[in-house]
Amino acid sequence: MKKATGYYNEKILRKFREALAEALEAVKAGAITAVSISNSNSKMGAVASVSLLPFLTCPARCADSCGSICYAAKLANLRPAVLKAYAKNTALAMLRPDLFWAQVNAAVMAVRYFRFHVSGDILNAAYLEKIIETARNNPHTEILMFTKRFEMVNAWIDENGDLPENLHVLFSGWENMAPINPHSLPETNVFGSEDEIRDNWKICGGNCFECACRGVGCWQAVKGDTIAFKKH
Secondary structure: OOOOOOOOOHHHHHHHHHHHHHHHHHHHOOOOOOOOOEOOEOOOEOOEEEOOOOOOOOOHHHHHOHHHHOHHHHHHHHOHHHHHHHHHHHHHHHHOHHHHHHHHHHHHHOOOEEEEOOOOOOOOHHHHHHHHHHHHHOOOOEEEEEEOOHHHHHHHHHHHOOOOOOEEEEEEOEOOEOOOOOOOOOEEEEEOOHHHOOOOOEEOOOOHHHHHHHOOHHHHOOOOOEEEEEOO
16 A cells, blocks of 8 residues: 555554554563543543554545644654554553453543544444443433544444444544545544635634633534544
């Protein structure tokens, strides 16, 4: 498969793979047991989140879309502590899902708003099932998730019906990449300049916590909505 330019390149992929390999060995040895939960960041404000490694947990379609300018990959590449946190979360989710989900559920239980995957994406079908279980276990918490795992989410809905009301899943579109979306879940798209904005798009307000408090944006997106983000 053609590799995109920018951050999706062999050097960074190798760096991320090495970080994951190291974390997997540490989990096997029992040296890593704690999940890294972020309580806030500059974009999301006071919204807690859990993240996985970019690229290595993302679908292949990211190579020719968001991979070239991925802000999560940029951050992980520049900050060793961030890369280590993403890698250990990924390793725990892969090898010790019992530890991973017990801690994620406890974090979700303690907050009003939570987001999956500022970095990374749904690991596999079992991981998606645990996200949905976590939402059901914590109906008091509004949970936000963006994903390019369109087929995986669609398959779950086909088999099980609607997602929990407090789990807000948005399908992440990109330039020239429309989501596979037979259930008309809310979508996102990107723009570089204002003349690219379509009339029916709702524009990201820039801070997840502020939008959550106001009851607008992604948290309130309904079937057929598109939330647009300026490239960053």
